[in-house]
Amino acid sequence: MTDGPTGDDRVVVALDVGGTGMKCALVRPDGSVLHAERHPTDAGRGPDAVVETVLAVAEGLADRARAAGSTPVACGVAVPGVVDEAAGVAVWSANVGFRDVPLRTLVGARLGLPAALGHDVRVGGIAEARLGAGRDARHVLFVAIGTGIAAAHVVAGSAAVGAHGAAGEIGHILVRPDGPRCGCGRPGCLEAVSSASAVARRYAELAGSAASAADVAGRAAAGEELAGRVWREAVEALADGLATGQALYDVDTMVIGGGLARAGGQLLDPLRAALRERMTFHREPRLVAAALGDEAGCLGAALLALDSLERR
Amino acid sequence: MTDGPTGDDRVVVALDVGGTGMKCALVRPDGSVLHAERHPTDAGRGPDAVVETVLAVAEGLADRARAAGSTPVACGVAVPGVVDEAAGVAVWSANVGFRDVPLRTLVGARLGLPAALGHDVRVGGIAEARLGAGRDARHVLFVAIGTGIAAAHVVAGSAAVGAHGAAGEIGHILVRPDGPRCGCGRPGCLEAVSSASAVARRYAELAGSAASAADVAGRAAAGEELAGRVWREAVEALADGLATGQALYDVDTMVIGGGLARAGGQLLDPLRAALRERMTFHREPRLVAAALGDEAGCLGAALLALDSLERR
Numbered sequence: 001m002t003d004g005p006t007g008d009d010r011v012v013v014a015l016d017v018g019g020t021g022m023k024c025a026l027v028r029p030d031g032s033v034l035h036a037e038r039h040p041t042d043a044g045r046g047p048d049a050v051v052e053t054v055l056a057v058a059e060g061l062a063d064r065a066r067a068a069g070s071t072p073v074a075c076g077v078a079v080p081g082v083v084d085e086a087a088g089v090a091v092w093s094a095n096v097g098f099r100d101v102p103l104r105t106l107v108g109a110r111l112g113l114p115a116a117l118g119h120d121v122r123v124g125g126i127a128e129a130r131l132g133a134g135r136d137a138r139h140v141l142f143v144a145i146g147t148g149i150a151a152a153h154v155v156a157g158s159a160a161v162g163a164h165g166a167a168g169e170i171g172h173i174l175v176r177p178d179g180p181r182c183g184c185g186r187p188g189c190l191e192a193v194s195s196a197s198a199v200a201r202r203y204a205e206l207a208g209s210a211a212s213a214a215d216v217a218g219r220a221a222a223g224e225e226l227a228g229r230v231w232r233e234a235v236e237a238l239a240d241g242l243a244t245g246q247a248l249y250d251v252d253t254m255v256i257g258g259g260l261a262r263a264g265g266q267l268l269d270p271l272r273a274a275l276r277e278r279m280t281f282h283r284e285p286r287l288v289a290a291a292l293g294d295e296a297g298c299l300g301a302a303l304l305a306l307d308s309l310e311r312r
Numbered sequence: 313m314t315d316g317p318t319g320d321d322r323v324v325v326a327l328d329v330g331g332t333g334m335k336c337a338l339v340r341p342d343g344s345v346l347h348a349e350r351h352p353t354d355a356g357r358g359p360d361a362v363v364e365t366v367l368a369v370a371e372g373l374a375d376r377a378r379a380a381g382s383t384p385v386a387c388g389v390a391v392p393g394v395v396d397e398a399a400g401v402a403v404w405s406a407n408v409g410f411r412d413v414p415l416r417t418l419v420g421a422r423l424g425l426p427a428a429l430g431h432d433v434r435v436g437g438i439a440e441a442r443l444g445a446g447r448d449a450r451h452v453l454f455v456a457i458g459t460g461i462a463a464a465h466v467v468a469g470s471a472a473v474g475a476h477g478a479a480g481e482i483g484h485i486l487v488r489p490d491g492p493r494c495g496c497g498r499p500g501c502l503e504a505v506s507s508a509s510a511v512a513r514r515y516a517e518l519a520g521s522a523a524s525a526a527d528v529a530g531r532a533a534a535g536e537e538l539a540g541r542v543w544r545e546a547v548e549a550l551a552d553g554l555a556t557g558q559a560l561y562d563v564d565t566m567v568i569g570g571g572l573a574r575a576g577g578q579l580l581d582p583l584r585a586a587l588r589e590r591m592t593f594h595r596e597p598r599l600v601a602a603a604l605g606d607e608a609g610c611l612g613a614a615l616l617a618l619d620s621l622e623r624r
Contacts, residue, residue, distance in 0.1 A: 082593075139475035153560075160467075162562025163451035164595045172592070173556040175486065184592040244485040248465075248560050250474025280484070280496040281394075283476045 012305045013061045013075040013111065016120060016297030017054055019043055019095030023295060024057055026065050026072075027302035031131045035064060036295070047097040054103070055110045062111050075107050075115045076123070076305030078297045083119040084165045085304075090117065091165065116301070116308040122159040122168065123300025124292075125152025128255045129159075131299060132291035137253035141245055142290070143170060144258035145238070148183075149191045153249050158307075171195065175240045190241040194234040196260045203230045217263040235267065239274030246275075246282050257290030264289065324617045325373045325387040325423065328432060328609030329366055331355055331407030335607060336369055338377050338384075339614035343443045347376060348607070359409040366415070367422045374423050387419050387427045388435070388617030390609045395431040396477045397616075402429065403477065428613070428620040434471040434480065435612025436604075437464025440567045441471075443611060444603035449565035453557055454602070455482060456570035457550070460495075461503045465561050470619075483507065487552045502553040506546040508572045515542045529575040547579065551586030558587075558594050569602030576601065 011034050016023040022041055026034040039057055043050060054077065062072040081093030088104025090096075108115035118126075125142030134140035140154045149171030153160045160167045171191030172184050180198070182189035192198055196213035203216045207226055211219070219227035242254060260267060272287045292299060323346055328335040334353055338346040351369055355362060366389065374384040393405030400416025402408075420427035430438075437454030446452035452466045461483030465472045472479045483503030484496050492510070494501035504510055508525035515528045519538055523531070531539035554566060572579060584599045604611060 137475075151560075155472075160561075163449075163564040163597075164562055166594055167560065167562040169559040169562075169594065172559045172594075174552050175489075177488065177552075186590060186592055240486050240489075244556060245560065247481040247484045248463075248479065248557065249472075250476055250479040250481075252475040278498060280498055282478055282481065282484075285475075 009069065009071050010073045011065045011070045012302040013058050013065070013072050013113070014298050014302035014305065015054060015058060015076070016078040016123075016301055017041060017050070017096060018080060018120065018297075022054070022057065023298040024061060025295075025298050025302065026061055026070065027299060029306060031127075031299060031303070033295075033299075034068070034070060035061075036298075037061075041096060043095065043097050047099070047101060050096060050098070051101060051103070051106060055106060058107055058111055062113070072111070072113060074305040074309050075111050075113050076118065076301035076303070077103055077107055077115065078118045078120045078123045078301040078304075079103065080120045082165055083117060085116075085118055085161050088115070088117045114305070114309055114312065116305040118301055118304040119161075119165065120297045121150040122152040122161065123304050124257065124296035125154045125159050125168075125255075125300070126157065126303050127292055127296040127300035128257065128290055129154035130157050130303060132296065133255045133288045134253045137251070137286070139249070139251040140253050140255060141249055141251045141285070142255045142257060143242070143245070145195060145256065145260040146258035147195060147197045149195050149241075149258075151245065153251070170241055170245055173241060173244055175237045175244075179237075190237060193237040194241065196258075199230060199234045199260070202233070203227060206230065213260055214262065217266055221266055232270070235270045236274055239271055239278055242271070242275050242287075243278035246279070246285055250282065251285050253286045253288060255288055255290050257296065261289055321381065321383050322385045323377045323382045324614040325370050325377070325384050325425070326610045326614035326617065327366060327370060327388070328390040328435075328613055329353060329362070329408060330392060330432065330609075334366070334369065335610040336373060337607075337610050337614065338373055338382065339611060341618060343611060343615070345607075345611075346380070346382060347373075348610075349373075353408060355407065355409050359411070359413060362408060362410070363413060363415070363418060367418060370419055370423055374425070384423070384425060386617040386621050387423050387425050388430065388613035388615070389415055389419055389427065390430045390432040390435045390613040390616075391415065392432045394477055395429060397428075397430055397473050400427070400429045426617070426621055426624065428617040430613055430616040431473075431477065432609045433462040434464040434473065435616050436569065436608035437466045437480075437567075437612070438469065438471050438615050439604055439608040439612035440569065440602055441466035442469050442615060444608065445567045445600045446565045449563070449598070451561070451563040452565050452567060453561055453563045453597070454567045454569060455554070455557070457507060457568065457572040458570035459507060459509045461507050461553075461570075463557065465563070482553055482557055485553060485556055487549045487556075491549075502549060505549040506553065508570075511542060511546050511572070514545070515539060518542065525572055526574065529578055533578055544582070547582045548586055551583055551590055554583070554587050554599075555590035558591070558597055562594065563597050565598040565600060567600055567602050569608065573601055
């Protein structure tokens with residue numbers, strides 16, 4: 001750590017910028033939250049307007065920290081899509097509208113603070129691994145299951161980024177060669193079978209009426225046969241995907257987050273059983289629900305910023 | 313590096329212990345080989361006899377180094393199966409007959425030198441990544457395709473080991489849910505479709521006569537329809553497996569080694585094309601043949617031993 005403010009008065013400005021909203025906070029070095037606020041992203045306004053909102057919110061948070069007697073020491077920002085963390089550039093974030101936005105430089109310049117840019121799922125994984133459901137494990141796979149499916153492989157508190165900022169794309173591994181076509185263009189991706197949107201789509205296809213993944217989970221629990229079948233198909237494919245993740249990564253703990261994980265035991269219990277069936281010579285990982293909810297990304301952005309301070 | 317011999321006279325004693333034979337060498341710190349020799353493993357004699365041969369061969373190599381005016385500074389040993397590198401224990405090596413053998417301690421005690429124990433494919437990957445076909449890349453996936461299929465994910469010269477010494481088991485990821493049963497007990501593993509033994513088995517099944525994978529490759533190249541079909545099936549499944557590897561690891565370069573890679577362009581050219589088809593939003597990795605042949609494991613054992621010296 002470089003010279004500068006130490007002790008309890010240091011805080012990090014952290015923002016998790018999603019397609020719909022931004023989760024923002026002032027986070028202390030120990031991961032506790034001094035203040036949190038949320039703002040709409042309003043991505044329809046275009047990337048320049050979104051960037052301006054990010055900068056204004058970050059600046060407002062830094063001012064608020066100072067007003068409260070704290071010292072902002074860094075700023076961390078998380079965005080979805082493809083993120084070049086080394087360069088600090090949001091390469092491509094479809095649902096936010098970013099394309100090659102040098103967010104780290106922009107934020108750093110506006111705040112006059114060191115800044116870090118991270119990928120939302122990767123920093124969420126860092127937060128779950130250090131502060132959340134994976135905090136006792138050294139090798140963690142965080143899997144976020146929502147509209148899409150993505151993962152972060154976190155070892156000793158650091159997430160693997162890959163050669164091009166694209167590691168952990170577990171949503172786009174083949175699980176059903178004869179399965180539905182994925183948004184990415186290939187058939188049978190995990191995301192095309194087991195994401196919340198895939199579950200809803202499959203149910204609508206078979207039932208002829210619309211239902212959310214949460215509805216399907218509820219109807220399956222209530223004993224509706226069709227919903228039960230759709231849910232089982234999704235769980236089986238998910239177990240195949242996690243088994244592949246375990247074969248390649250060999251982790252202690254898998255932390256399941258995202259919207260679909262809100263089904264709790266109804267997802268995790270059959271998923272754990274199906275994963276166990278698939279472990280022939282591998283050690284079975286501990287399978288647990290995420291602990292930090294939708295604040296994981298914001299906390300992780302703060303941790304990434306703190307890490308970047310330590311490396312300066 | 314600790315105090316001690318420096319410069320050109322230092323060598324590492326390195327052994328790669330396989331089911332059939334042991335590749336052994338004296339390796340200089342720059343990776344060049346001072347002397348190489350091979351011995352039969354004769355695994356049928358039982359694990360104690362194999363361990364004694366390993367120790368005697370290692371001792372002989374250290375003596376030979378001293379006689380040649382070199383200074384042996386460490387010993388590296390590679391074995392197949394499940395290896396606990398941190399503890400230095402060969403946990404389970406089916407084709408060598410090892411079960412919970414503390415090889416690192418045994419070798420270190422016999423030679424009076426620091427020793428390191430590694431997994432054959434992982435250290436092979438380290439060697440290919442640092443000295444072989446991946447030497448210009450930071451993120452490398454080494455995939456060995458022979459009787460089985462296994463991989464090593466090497467970043468900045470270090471191979472990922474996993475939480476239980478079992479990372480990189482790409483042979484046991486699901487690629488064909490309706491495919492043949494794998495030796496591990498599960499249906500449709502990559503190894504059950506695309507390994508050299510799977511290619512030979514599939515051809516024998518369809519043709520009603522035995523042929524090695526190399527035979528199948530040769531007959532496919534000569535235009536035999538059935539052989540061509542078996543080869544294409546194997547290549548397609550392999551491309552699915554590598555695409556999954558790229559989705560999870562995101563590497564610059566994939567290095568293909570093992571017996572099946574001796575088919576050269578006949579494997580790599582269609583494999584590269586099939587992999588390219590599968591890259592929808594990921595960057596396509598460079599796909600190259602391994603450069604070090606069956607010496608990769610021995611060289612990698614030497615590198616692992618050198619690394620362990622640096623960490624002392």
